[in-house]
Amino acid sequence: MTQTVTEGQHTNTAVRLWNRNFINACIANFLIACSFYLLMPTIPIFLSEQLHVSQSHIGLALSSYVVALLIMRPFSGYLVDVYPRKKLFMTGVTLFVCMFTGYYFAATVMFFVVLRFVHGLFWGLSTVSANTVAIDIIPSERRAEGIGFFGVTMNIAMATAPYIAVIIYDSFGFSKLVSSALMMGAFAILAVSFIKTPWRKKPDKKPPLSFDRFILIKGIPIFINQLFLSFGWGTLVAFAVLYGKKTGIHNAGIFFLFLASGIVLSRVNSGKYVDRGYLHRVVVIAISLITTGYFCFASFHNIYAFCASAFILGVGFGTLFPALQTIYNNMALSTRRGTANSTYLTGFDLGIGIGMLAGAYISDVFGFSAMYYVTSGLSFIAVFIYWFNSRKVYERNKIKQS
Incomplete structure (x- = not known):
């Protein structure tokens, strides 16, 4: 059954979006992301300056959490489709926050690799359940807009937390940074406790484990297209600060402030255009901006x-995120939202992991500029893949949402 919204057709925007549950979900999402991304840019600096680790080994330490995500995300999608989503959300966040205590004792590369792996497992459960709970709360008529606002809370954290993290690290050291992350996480748990999710009928019996319970099969072509873009995001979160420092920029964390500005300005508006039927135009414009x-x-x-580059990238990714997540969710029944969201998030996890590992090698051998030329080239290719393949796959498989 195909969607009735066509290119340029308006949908009802009178349905209330900002209720108490959605606000609490946004606050929780922001705090969870803040706690995680406080450490993301500073672990490479800590490993490089304090433990004197090479860039290739830094990439290994960082990417171990991505391996955990690739294992956990698909299972998380299955779990949130079968079990109570609020309980899983609370469980995942609580375990995720508790894992921060391990960083007080991290003094070797291997310890970091193991700790990041275990931390990644609970990060995967937290993010899949958070996104699925949010989509349950958001009215279907305003889904892309709601996804945009919900997602921008993570993007703001993703962009501002690294900037703040560099300041805390330089001024007070790594232990104080870990304490800050723990405090953020504690407030996140409190916010999650206030969320009330809609009633959902329990399945008569648990569906059998099968490949299509872990990944949205008909979304695989979109998934492959997504990898070309998420590769570059991996090089940004891992190496943008180091790249800035090597080019003489004092607090390279400022990159993430401009990235955040672009994401916020674009993401809160782009979802509205997707809901009005301009999905494909939005995606093509977004990928073109990322390439530039x-x-x-x-x-x-x-x-x-x-x-300026950070701002352009922010606008591009901020426009892309809600559109891409809407594509996956519009290709899935409401009973498969967990699977749809885990597929979307796994697409970023895998691309980010490849970007971290390959980016570490490319930057080590050819330099950072070469690494970002490669990411630009992959994004350029992604535009054509989307228009000539992914767009057609979506139109064949989209379903009427409720």
Whole structure:
């Protein structure tokens, strides 16, 4: 059964989006992401400056959590489709926060690899359940818009937390940074406790374990297309700060502030255009901006170009995120939302992991500029893959949402 919303057709925006549950979900999502991304840019600095670890080994330490996510995300999608979503959300967040205590004792690369792996398992459960709970709360008529606002809370955290993290790390050290992450996580648990989810009928029997319970089969072509874009995101979160420091920028964490600005400005508006039927135009514009941003990032090495590139990339990714997540959810029944969201998030996890590992090798051998030229080229290819393949796959498989 196909959707009745066509290109340019308006949908009802009078349905209330900002209720108490959605606000609490957004607050929880922001705090969870803040706690996680406080450590993301500072672990490479800590490993490099304090433990004198090479870039290739830093990539290994960082990517271990991605391996855990690739294992956990598909199972998380199955779990949230079968078991109570609020309970899983609370369980995942609580275990995720508790794992921060391990960083007080991390003094070797192997310890970091193991700790990041275990931490990644609970991060995977938390994020899949958070996204699925949010989509349950959001009215279907305003799904892309709601996804946009919900997702921007994570993107703001993803962009501002690294900037704050660099300041805390430089001023007070790694232990104080871990304490800050723990505090953020504790507030996140409190926010989750206030969320009330809609009633959902329990399945008569648990569905059998099968491949299509872990990944949205008909979304695999979209998934492959997504990898070309998430590769670059992996190089950003892992190496943007180091790249900035090597080009003489004092607090390279400012990159994430401009990235956040672009994400916020675009993400809160792009969802509205997706809901009105301009999905494909939004995606093509987003990928084109990402391609341009990476090219500028690789080509020009001064503070102005550094910040401008970050802003362009922010606008591109902020426009892409809600559109891409809407594509997956519009191809799945409501009983498979967990699977749809885990597929979407796994697409980023796998691409980010590949980006971290391959980016570490490319930057080590050819330099950071070469690495970002590669990401720009992959994004350029992604535009054509989307228009000539992914767009057609979506149109064949989208279903009427409720």
